[in-house]
Amino acid sequence: MLNLPQKTLAKVRDLLLRRQKEVDQQLKSLEKSDPVLLDGVAEASESGTESWLADTHRRLTAVKNDLLDFSSRITSSLLRIKKGTYGKCERCKIAIETERLKVMPMATLCLACSQKFVNSKKR
Ligand SMILES: [Zn+2]
Known part of the structure; x- marks a missing residue:
């Protein structure tokens, strides 16, 4: 049985919803700043422009993937x-430490398990 008080849960939910809105906005502005996704820019193909376009697109796509993952x-x-x-x-199905959830509301592992996870990843 989880012992998170409703009040804490409501707070976490608000925080998550706010974050989600922020991420949505970031994604939208990202699409606006991606030259490859903009109409007409593809026409401009002076030397150097194409590799700049590809570079920018690649960089923005990486940021976008991070944001999508976060979302x-x-x-x-x-x-x-x-x-x-x-x-x-x-x-391990135990309740994640409340203090931990306050700092990392999207944590899916308790402190002990996440440390084990990090250690196994390092190997
Ligand atoms: Zn655990």
Whole structure:
């Protein structure tokens, strides 16, 4: 049984919804600044312009993928709040430390498991 008070959950949900809005806006402005996605720019193909376009596009796509990843983590956290499984460690099923959730509202692992995870990744 999870012991997160409703008040904490509501706060986390608000925070996540706010973050999601921010990410959405960032994604939108990113698309606006991507020259490859803009109409007409593809016409301009002076030497050097194309590689600049490709570079910029690649860089923006990387940022975009990060944002999309972030966004999907927010979505799944919101879903877990809805289903009532928010705050439960995905590995050992114990409740994730409340202090940890306050700092990292999208954490899916308890402190101990996440440390094990980080260590196993380093190998
Ligand atoms: Zn755990």
